[in-house]
Amino acid sequence: MEAAIVYLCIAFIITTLALVLRSDLPRWRGLNRETLAEVIGHRSxxxxxxxxxxxxxxxxxxxxxxxVIDQVYSGTPHPPLGTIVPLGYPFGRPDLARPPRPLLWLFIYAVLVFLLAMLVAKAIGWLD
Incomplete structure (x- = not known):
């Protein structure tokens, strides 16, 4: 039963990593654009x-x-209405525009890869 749960978790982490990578691949291919955007509201x-x-x-x-709506939620409406914010997006895909947050995305990838490594180590018997 434990092995089944470990393999299920590995599949879940791989799927999550694939979905995050899929949305980031256009950004990694280069030809990124930058623009300035105005905050016109907040989705709650x-x-x-x-x-x-x-x-x-x-x-x-x-x-x-x-x-576009920011992917990161906060406890307060931030930034204030009317604020001009830099956004980046892949060439030809302004619908994927978002504020640059490289440390956040690096942290997300690091956590997913670490969890995957620990689960694989458990599955092959290194963490018994």
Whole structure:
């Protein structure tokens, strides 16, 4: 039973890593663009009985006006309305624009790879 759970967790981590990589591959292929966006609002959501906010950005790029919602929620509406924020996006994909947060994404990848390594080590008997 323990082996089944370990293998199920390995499959889950690999799937999660693949989904995160899939959304980041266009950024890694190069030809990234930068633009300035204005905060035009905040999307609110409830998580664990607490209200969270994600900024809504509007910018002009690639011949049109685009709006994107930040992927990171916070406990307060931040940044304030009207703030100009730099966003980065892959060439031809302004719908994937987001504020640059390299340390956050590095941390996410590091945690996923570490968990995968520990689970694989457990599965092959190195952590018995």
């Amino acid at each position: 959501s409830f998580h664990n009985n607490a209200k969270s906010f994600a900024a809504i950005y509007r910018f002009t790029a690639e011949g049109g006006i685009h709006e």
